[in-house]
Amino acid sequence: MARSVTSRRKSINTALAWGVGLIIFFPILWTILTSFKTEGDAIAYPPKFFFFDWTLENYAIVQERSNYMRYLWNSVIIAGGSTLLGVVIAVPAAWSMAFVPSKRTKDILMWMLSTKMLPAVGVLYPIYLMFIQLGLLDTRIGLVIVLMLINLPIIVWMLYTYFKEIPGEILEAARMDGATLKEEILYVLTPMAIPGIASTILLNIILAWNEAFWTLNLTAAKAGPLTAFIASYSSPEGLFYAKLSAASTMAIAPILILGWFSQKQLVRGLTFGAVK
Amino acid sequence: MFVRNALRAATALTLLTTGSAMAETITIATVNNGDMIRMQGYTDQFTAETGIDVEWVTLEENVLRQRVTTDITTNGGQFDIMTIGMYETPIWGKNGWLVPLNDLSADYDAADILPAMAGGLSYDGTLFAAPFYGESSMVMYRTDLMAAAGLEMPDAPTWDFIRQAAAAMTDRANDINGICLRGKAGWGEGGAFITAMSNSFGAQWFDMDWNPTFDSEAWLNTLNFFKGMMDESGPAGYATNGFNENLSLFQQGKCGMWIDATVAASFVTNPNDSTVADSVGFALAPDNGLGKRSNWLWAWALAIPAGTQKADAAKAFIEWATSKEYIELVAANEGWANVPPGARTSLYENPEYQAVPFAQMTLDSILSADPNNSTVNPSPYVGIQFAAIPEFAGIATDVSQEFSAAYAGQQTVEEALAKAQAIAAEAMEAAGY
Numbered sequence: 001m002a003r004s005v006t007s008r009r010k011s012i013n014t015a016l017a018w019g020v021g022l023i024i025f026f027p028i029l030w031t032i033l034t035s036f037k038t039e040g041d042a043i044a045y046p047p048k049f050f051f052f053d054w055t056l057e058n059y060a061i062v063q064e065r066s067n068y069m070r071y072l073w074n075s076v077i078i079a080g081g082s083t084l085l086g087v088v089i090a091v092p093a094a095w096s097m098a099f100v101p102s103k104r105t106k107d108i109l110m111w112m113l114s115t116k117m118l119p120a121v122g123v124l125y126p127i128y129l130m131f132i133q134l135g136l137l138d139t140r141i142g143l144v145i146v147l148m149l150i151n152l153p154i155i156v157w158m159l160y161t162y163f164k165e166i167p168g169e170i171l172e173a174a175r176m177d178g179a180t181l182k183e184e185i186l187y188v189l190t191p192m193a194i195p196g197i198a199s200t201i202l203l204n205i206i207l208a209w210n211e212a213f214w215t216l217n218l219t220a221a222k223a224g225p226l227t228a229f230i231a232s233y234s235s236p237e238g239l240f241y242a243k244l245s246a247a248s249t250m251a252i253a254p255i256l257i258l259g260w261f262s263q264k265q266l267v268r269g270l271t272f273g274a275v276k
Numbered sequence: 277m278f279v280r281n282a283l284r285a286a287t288a289l290t291l292l293t294t295g296s297a298m299a300e301t302i303t304i305a306t307v308n309n310g311d312m313i314r315m316q317g318y319t320d321q322f323t324a325e326t327g328i329d330v331e332w333v334t335l336e337e338n339v340l341r342q343r344v345t346t347d348i349t350t351n352g353g354q355f356d357i358m359t360i361g362m363y364e365t366p367i368w369g370k371n372g373w374l375v376p377l378n379d380l381s382a383d384y385d386a387a388d389i390l391p392a393m394a395g396g397l398s399y400d401g402t403l404f405a406a407p408f409y410g411e412s413s414m415v416m417y418r419t420d421l422m423a424a425a426g427l428e429m430p431d432a433p434t435w436d437f438i439r440q441a442a443a444a445m446t447d448r449a450n451d452i453n454g455i456c457l458r459g460k461a462g463w464g465e466g467g468a469f470i471t472a473m474s475n476s477f478g479a480q481w482f483d484m485d486w487n488p489t490f491d492s493e494a495w496l497n498t499l500n501f502f503k504g505m506m507d508e509s510g511p512a513g514y515a516t517n518g519f520n521e522n523l524s525l526f527q528q529g530k531c532g533m534w535i536d537a538t539v540a541a542s543f544v545t546n547p548n549d550s551t552v553a554d555s556v557g558f559a560l561a562p563d564n565g566l567g568k569r570s571n572w573l574w575a576w577a578l579a580i581p582a583g584t585q586k587a588d589a590a591k592a593f594i595e596w597a598t599s600k601e602y603i604e605l606v607a608a609n610e611g612w613a614n615v616p617p618g619a620r621t622s623l624y625e626n627p628e629y630q631a632v633p634f635a636q637m638t639l640d641s642i643l644s645a646d647p648n649n650s651t652v653n654p655s656p657y658v659g660i661q662f663a664a665i666p667e668f669a670g671i672a673t674d675v676s677q678e679f680s681a682a683y684a685g686q687q688t689v690e691e692a693l694a695k696a697q698a699i700a701a702e703a704m705e706a707a708g709y
C-alpha cells in the first residue's frame with residue numbers, strides 16, 4: 001500500500017534531495033568553473049563563482065603541453081581491460097561460491113575481502129621487483145593485471161551477491177534439460193544476472209579509471225593513464241590551480257559522461273535483489 | 277601482384293622500424309614548476325641539435341620523490357635522468373646510485389657553478405647532479421606598507437625587527453596580515469622553514485652524538501617566537517599554509533612580509549599575476565645576532581641513475597639544460613627575469629641580469645648559506661633546512677605535524693617539542709645511531 005505524502009512534504013524532500021545532491025556535486029562543479037578562470041581569478045579571495053573573465057586558455061595550454069589522447073587511450077585500455085579480465089575470472093568463481101558452496105566458502109570470501117585491507121604501499125616493492133623481472137614496468141598489460149587483481153575481490157563479492165538472488169532451481173532445470181556447465185553459466189545464469197554484471201562492470205571501470213597509486217608508481221612515459229596526466233599539473237611551488245582544474249575536467253569528463261548515460265543500469269544493478 | 281605488394285609493405289615497415297630504433301630516446305622524471313615546464317618547451321632544440329628524443333614524466337614533488345626512490349633503489353631503469361634536490365644527491369651519491377658528473381666537457385665550464393650549489397650536490401668532492409636552478413630564502417616585503425608603518429627595512433634585518441614590523445603592518449580591518457610564513461606539516465613545507473629559522477636561534481636537530489635536541493631552550497625559543505609572531509600578525513589558519521597559499525595571499529596584497537624561497541621573487545614581481553608587483557622589496561632572511569641567518573639552500577638538479585643504459589645521451593642533455601647557452605636562450609625569448617636562477621656564477625656577473633630587481637639579493641642569500649656549517653654550535657650533519665641522512669625525511673614529517681598541531685592550538689609548544697624529542701629519539705635509535 002502506498003504511503004500518502006502531502007505536497008508540502010514532497011516539496012521539502014525534493015529541496016532536501018537537491019541540496020544534498022548539490023553539496024556532493026559542488027567540488028566537481030568548482031573544478032569545472034576554475035578550469036575556465038585565469039590563474040589570478042582561480043586564487044581570488046573572496047572566490048569568484050560565475051562573474052569572472054571566462055577563458056579557454058587553460059585547455060589550450062594543457063592540450064599543447066600534454067598528449068591527452070595518449071593518456072585517454074591508456075585509461076580506456078587499462079580500466080576496460082582489467083574490468084573485463086576480472087569479470088571473466090570472477091563469473092565462474094562467484095557461480096561456484098553461490099551454487100556449490102563448500103564449508104570454507106564464507107572464509108574464502110572474507111579472506112578475499114581482507115586483501116583489500118592491506119595498504120597498497122606495503123606490497124609496492126615486491127610487485128615492482130616482479131615487474132622488473134617480467135619486463136612489465138610501464139606497460140599497459142602490467143597495469144591491466146595489477147588492477148584486475150586489486151579489484152577482483154570486489155567483483156567476486158558483487159557477483160556472488162547477485163547470483164545468490166537467482167533461484168538455484170532454474171539452473172537445476174537447465175541441467176535436467178541437458179545443459180553443460182558452460183552452457184548453464186553462459187546461456188542461463190549470465191542473461192538473468194545481466195543487470196548485476198553490468199553494474200559490476202561499471203563500478204569497476206570507475207574504480208580502475210580513478211586508481212592513482214599503482215598507475216603512478218608502475219608507469220613512466222608510455223603507459224601512464226589520465227591519473228598520471230592530472231599528477232603532472234600538481235605543484236607545491238607555483239600556482240597552477242586553473243591548469244590543474246582544466247586537466248582534471250578533461251580526465252573526469254569521459255567517466256562522468258559514461259556514468260551519466262548508464263546511471264539507470266547502475267542503480268538497477270546496485271538495487272538488484274533489494275525487493276524480493 | 278599480392279606477393280609484390282606484401283614485399284613492398286614489409287620492406288617499408290622494416291625501414292621504418294630500423295629508423296625509429298636508431299633514434300635514441302631518453303626519459304626524464306621531473307617536477308611541475310615554471311622553470312622545468314619552460315625547459316620542456318625548448319627540448320625540440322636539443323633534439324634538433326643532437327638527434328636525441330626526450331620523453332618527460334612530470335609529477336608533483338612528493339610523488340616524484342617516492343617514484344624515483346622506488347626506481348633507483350630497485351635498479352628499475354625507468355628513467356635516464358631524474359630531477360632531484362640537495363637532500364637526495366649526497367645520500368644517493370654515497371650509495372653509488374648516481375653516475376658521477378666529473379667528466380663534463382670543457383665547454384660546459386663546471387667551475388662556473390656557484391660553489392654553494394656544487395658543494396651541496398656533491399659527495400666526497402664528486403659532483404653527482406648538475407643544478408638546473410638554485411634558491412635560498414629571503415624576506416619579500418611590501419614597500420608601500422612598510423613606508424606607511426613608518427619603518428625602513430634593513431638589508432639584513434633581525435627577527436625582533438621583523439616581529440615589530442609585522443605588528444605595525446597588520447591591519448585586520450582591511451585583511452592585511454603583517455607576515456605570512458609556512459606552518460604546513462611536511463618536511464619540505466613548514467618543516468623546512470622552522471628548521472632554517474631554528475638555526476638562527478642557536479637550535480639544531482642533533483648534537484655531535486646524533487641525539488635529538490628538541491628539549492633545548494633554543495628550540496623552545498624558536499617555536500614560541502614563531503607562534504607568538506604568527507598569532508599576532510599572521511593570517512588565520514597559518515598552520516595549514518605552505519608555499520602556494522602564501523604566494524596567493526602575497527600576490528593578492530594580503531601580506532606585509534613573506535619569508536620564503538628566492539624563486540618566488542619572479543612571481544610576486546610579475547604584473548600578470550601579482551597585484552602588488554610594483555611595490556615589492558627584498559632583504560636577507562633575518563638573524564638573531566648569533567651569527568647564523570634563517571635562510572636555506574636548495575637546488576633542483578639533474579642526475580643520472582646508475583642503472584641507465586643511456587648515460588652518454590643523458591649527460592649530453594644535462595650539459596645542454598644546465599649550460600650558459602640555455603640561460604641565454606631563455607633570456608632571448610622570455611627576458612632575463614625568467615631565466616633559471618641560482619646555478620651559475622656568470623649569470624650574476626651579467627650586467628643585464630644585474631638589472632633584475634631581485635638578482636643581487638638572491639645571490640647574497642645563496643652566498644650566505646653554508647650547508648656544511650649551518651648551526652651555531654657544531655652539528656654532525658650537512659644541510660640547512662634538513663639533515664642529509666636517509667632517516668630525516670620520515671622523522672621531520674612526523675615532527676612537523678606536531679609543530680603544526682601546536683600552531684593550530686591543538687597542543688602547547690612544550691607538548692609538541694616533547695613529542696618531537698620522543699619521535700626523533702626513537703627513530704634514530706632504531707636506525708642505529
